[in-house]
Amino acid sequence: MEALNKIFFLFKNKELRNKILFILFLFVVFRIAANIPIPGISPENLRSMFNQNQGIGILDALTGGALSNFSIVLLGLGPYITATIILQLLTMIFPALEKMYKEEGEAGKKKFNQYSRLLTIPLAIFEGYGMIAILVRQGIIPVLSWPILISAVLTITAGALFLMWLGELISEQGMGNGISLLIFAGIVSRIPMSIFETIVGQGAPGQSKILALIAFAAISVAIIVGTIWIVEARRNIPVSYAKRIRGMKMYGGTSTYLPLSVNPAGVMPIIFALSILMFPSMVAGFFQRYSGLVGKIASDAAMFFNNAWVHGVLYFVLVVLFTYFYTMVTFDPKAISENLQRMGGFIPGVRPGQSTAVFMKYVLNRVLFTGAMFLGLIAVLPSIVGGVTGITTFSFIVGGTSLLIIVSVVLDTFRQINAQLQMREYDTF
Secondary structure, X not given: OHHHHHHHHHHHOHHHHHHHHHHHHHHHHXXXXXXXXXXXXXXXXXXXHXXXXXXXXXXXXXXXXXXXXXXXXXXXXXXXXXXXXXXXXXXXXXXXXXXXXXXXXXXXHHHHHHHHHHHHHHHHHHHHHHHHHHHHHOOOOOXXXXXXXXXXXXXXXXXXXXXXXXXXXXXXXXXXXXXXXXXXXXXXXXXXXHHHHHHHOOOOOXXXXXXXXXXXXXXXXXXXXXXXXXXXXXXXXXXXXXXXXXXXXXXXXXXXXXXXXXOOOOOHHHHHHHHHHHHHHHHHHHHOOOOHHHHHHHHHHHHHHXXXXXXXXXXXXXXXXXXXXXHHHHOOHHHXXXXXXXXXXXXXXXXXXXXXXXXXXXXXXXXXXXXXXXXXXXXXXXXXXXXXXXXXXXXXXOHHHHHHHHHHHHHHHHHHHHHHHHHHHHHOO
16 A cells, blocks of 8 residues: 555656656667667578577677667667776776765766766777677678778767766666666566567477476576565664763764665676676677687687686676675775764774774675675576576576566665655655
8 A cells, every 4th residue: 555655646746757757758769779770780690699699699688689680779888887897997096086986076976977978989989890890700791891880880889878878867867777777678678579489489399398487487586586685685783872962952872773785786796797798709709800810819719708608607706796896886884984983873892983994894795795696696597507407598598687687676766766755755744
């Protein structure tokens, strides 16, 4: 009943209703752009290539089929995500960049985001040209003349920047992360076709088809339940506030807790890992066109990274590493300890200041290990089952990643919508 009341209030409030309708409109624009193809491409050959290459197949799923359609937004949000990752890594090397991101407040973050946008342009040009080179080498598209090639690369780059702009417009509405929501929209748009491929793609009815359906349903339920459990799990750190007397009144003297999420990074490690995982295959595909030692090394590298087991191991490792990395960038125990000390708060048994920061970092690392390992396992679980059972249906292989992103984005979006509702409920008093 409470949920229905919240939905009713959500659409009753004009401001919130307009935000939701605007986001849905941007989803429609995104889906239209994903189905505007660049001329001269054979869709049949493209689909065959994606079914044989697991890494590119996952990227196609995250772009909502834009890659298999060879649309103007075929790169999706990959260049922008990669640019963000590179700059966040550079904050660990250059203190000035770290100071701008962490200590200069909203102005510093705006400047940091502007650098990410600028870096997106060369990355989109490189990835667009690399994708065309791969398709030419595979014989899917003919060799393009320089004017047509430059036009195609500029179109692909403009499409990547257009999606980046759409994602930022969605984030400005305060109803969820725009990048995650666009990826969510792309995955959801493929669900009907994925279900059809899972049911029909195993061939004639038989033991293998039944096994595929049972395994897919069981893993899907396990991923949904497990992801909700991990995303919602908290480690509560007790916090007490000292008593303070001002005039004739006494403040403080209360006890509360500081919740630490088991997985503070949410779904971002999955998105980061997939973006980085595509780079070796694309670089190898770019250099495979050359003869001699360079071409041979590129061909061996492409074969290595396209192996299902290698892809799964690297995927798991990257998800775990990016969980720690993203949390380290976004969560600052020192700043939290300073805020607690400034407000007269302390953790019982721990000295305020630096000791509190060390204690919080210690607890976070122990809790985060569980979240990172679980996140990595859930991400690669369908690939592991597919390698053991020999079930290689495309939708089955990407099911774990897709469901993981869907569940995490839905939970995060509901949390932000609930915060918007509570804020407006307080305004009525």
